[in-house]
Amino acid sequence: MTQPNLLELAKQGNPRAIATLMNRQLQPKGITVKAALKDGCLQVMLESEQVPEEQAMIAFVRKGMMSLGTQSITKVRIYGRQTGEDFPAWTQEFALGTNSKIQTDLKSQPQIVAPQQQQIQVPPSPLPSKVKPKSGNNTDDPNFDLASLITDENSDLNMSELINELSVSPKPAPRQISKSLPKQAFTKSELEPSTEMWRCVHTLRGHLCEVNSVAFNPDGKTLASGGGGTKDAIKIWDIETGKEICSIRQHDSWVCTLAFSPDGQILATDTGGLQTIKLWNWQTGNEIRTIGALSLGKSDWGQFISAISTFAIGHSNIIKSIAFSPDGQILASGSADNTIKIWKVQTGKQIITLTGHSGMVQSICFAPDGKVLASGSSDKDIKFWDVKTGKEIYTISGHTDSVESVAFSPDGQTIVSASRDKSIAVWDAKTSRKIHTIRGHSDWVFCVAFNPDGKTFATGSRDKTVKVWDVETGKELRTLKGHSKSVHSVAFSLDGQTLASGCEDATINIWQRELKTPAVPAIPTLTLQPKIQNWRCLLTLTGHSRGVASVAISPSGKMVASGSNDKTIKIWQLDTGDELKTLVGHEGWFAGVNTVFFSPDEETLVSGSSDKTIKLWQLSNGKQVRNFIGHTQLVQSVAISRNGQTLASGSGDGTIKLWQLGTGREIRTLTGHSNTVNSVAISPDDRILASSSDDKTIQLWDLASGELIRTLVGHSGWVHSVVFSPDGQTLASGGSHEDHTIKLWQLRTGKEIYTLTGHSDSVLSVAFSPNGQILASASRDKTIIIWRLDRGEEICTLTGHSDAVFSVAFSPDGKTLVSGSNDKTIMIWRCD
Secondary structure (H helix, E strand, O other), rough: OOOOHHHHHHHOHHHHHHHHHHHHHHHHHOOOEEEEEEEEEEEEEEOOOEOHHHHHHHHHHHHHOOOOOOOOOEEEEEEEEOOOOOOOOEEEEEEEOOOHHHHHHHHOOOOOOHHHOOOOOOOOOOOOOOOOOOOOOOOOOOOOOOHHHHOHHHHHOOOOOHHHHHHHOOOOOOOOOOOOOOOOOOOOOOOOOOOOOEEEEEEEEEEOOEEEEEEEEEEEEEEEEEEEEOOOEEEEEEEOOOOOOEEOOOOOOOOOOOOHHHOOEEEEEHHHHHOOEEEEOOOOOOEEEEEEOOOOOOHHHHHHHHHHHHHHHOOOOOOEEEOOOOOEEEEEEEEEEEEEEEEOOOOOEEEEEOOOOOOOOEEEEEEEOEEEEEEEEEEOOEEEEEEEOOOOOEEEEEEEEEEEEEEOOOOOEEEEEEEOOOOOEEEOOOOOOOOEEEOOOOEEEEEEEEEOOEEEEEEOOOOEEEEEOOOOOOHHHHHHOOOOOEEEEEEEEEOOOOOEEOOOOOOEEEEEEEOOOOOOOOOOOOOOOHHOOOOEEEEEEOOOOEEEEEEOOOOOOOOOEEEEOOOOEEEOOOOOEEEEEEOOOOOOOOEEEEEEEOOOOEEEEEEOOOOOEEEEEOOOOOOEEEEEEOOOEEEEEEOOOOOOOOEEEOOOOOOOEEOOOOOOOOEEEEOOOOOOOOEEOOOOOOOEEEEOOOOEEEEEEEEEOEEEEEEEEEEOOEEEEEEEEOOOOOOEEEEOOOOOOEEEEEOOOOOOEEEEEEEOOEEEEEOOOOOOEEEEEEEEEOEEEEEEOOOOOEEEEEEOOOOOEEEEEOOOOOEEEEEEEOOEEEEEEOOO
């Protein structure tokens, strides 16, 4: 008989188990929980360096206890105490029950976050471990008092995750598929779509061709990927750092599919056109054995015999999918020869061949009990097989095109299928009844994977996105953007907190799950909900004969300036789109205008050009007032301080120059970047200068002294654009085609707050709305994305430009956005 796990003990009313679960969530945030049970009342002591926030902690404990549904506990008394104090600062008590009033109160509670000064990012937690109750203090004893827990063994239990175990039901024990299903096949997810957050933490690069398959090692630390190419077709990655650990060099063919054994020791891969399976010791890169062919060494003759023998021993066409049984003793392979073969892992011998599909077997998966195998085929069917006898149990038909992927839920009650008919189907695995037909992808759906929590699953599509869905409702929870081509494979880590997606663009994205809104103290709460925001194009301004590299809106919001590769600057009236004047003065073969900036008094305009000069223009008459000469390469960006006295410029010569705007005198040159400086920005208080460069860094400078304050590192390629938030506490940056992300940085600490992913190419410009709650990003992918920053979510994508969008700018009221593009146009967008 196995010992109950923590959650089971907690549900039985064991206070030590309850305290441990709470500590797993709260200790990393600086709050310690101690608990005791007395006369049906659970006493909970919360301690931290500062008094725990009363309402937040009450709601936290109440929600957790309601989720447990413990019968032996009738009420809860909570104490909040500062560490070192003898008496609690506050005490609250509530009764437990299942009546509608309590449920209503529970739903009305605010989202729980620990006190802001104690917010610490918690790493992904492992699945609940088995816990054996210790002898000694009996915490179920009604006379057991809270005071006895102060030095109790309760404190030596390791910490990790209350919310994930209390508000998200645990994975049910695997059930035999032959047993009857309950009427309700799923446990209702308590995760609302607004709280299911996924953000890209790494983009893994190294494959030369498409990534066809990704698989997490059960150790939770490594990921394997397989793709096109030969010598680098199989790679092993470190999940935490995103760095490549090794490539399996002995492999000499492309890879269609791969899988780890349940113990994580063996990696199985197909061998592309060779139609065999190879088992690898992935840690050493050594081959263990070849399955499906005679192995006669590496000689040409040996390879020839091996290839010929596949027709007698193994598959007669390429292998499309492989899967280990849950006990790791057998391996199944599905092939383009329309068959499935079952192999003994220890010997490599074939056990049985399953025949019945009339098309290629695209995907196979074992039920959690290992007794049933499901397969999806290009014949549009899903078949269920008895693994022991090889007999077909039944066939599910319903898709109108090839079934590309199938996956069992962790409890074996449900199976999900993904198809080229652009749909996903959720089926009752016992009765074959279709529960949901889900449509949301705009193109073929190639892959599907269940989260180990059993409540959500992910899909990847030719529409370049990954989507996360709720199993019970079939509703889309999140769309993850960031890939530039078809997504061929998705996989969850064993703890369900990390998702990997492999793409035809030769990259793997690592997505991290966050059940709560990221803590972003520098960004205020958004008052305008994204669903009611409707951005539409009011005007398209034409007149430039070449691409528009830069746009700026005047401080009053009445004028728009545009700089173009046609060497001119045009001034437009914002509300009507009328052209007011054209400024001409930059000269030479390479004299495109890369950047424009209005002075705070709106009397002058500054322009920077590929002719290496900066010019100051009088707006009243359109005449050139002054030339700033000193850079030895093109001028990429300019910015003027709020007091109107200082001009900053960034150049292809790798330097930043500070100028006195009124006289044109150079104040100083800042050197520190090792490559082109693409963007400069001055903080609202005129104290800090930010610069971004092709050297992949962002540098922060003291504007008065010119001293380097800090270097921000995080982008994996060129950094095209930087901009300060209106309150000066946050910096946004846009990355190149190598990571095509936007990063938010906290200026006070220099730490990255989070990364926004959604563009499929370089982010060329970023702009904050005047209230700091919205960010706009422009990309070489021809789109503009509007983001809400309190959640790091995409509100909408603006499409209309037919070429790269180089620049965006908000009007002072935040309701108008201007974009300039290489398609020679300026578009004016309005938020209704």
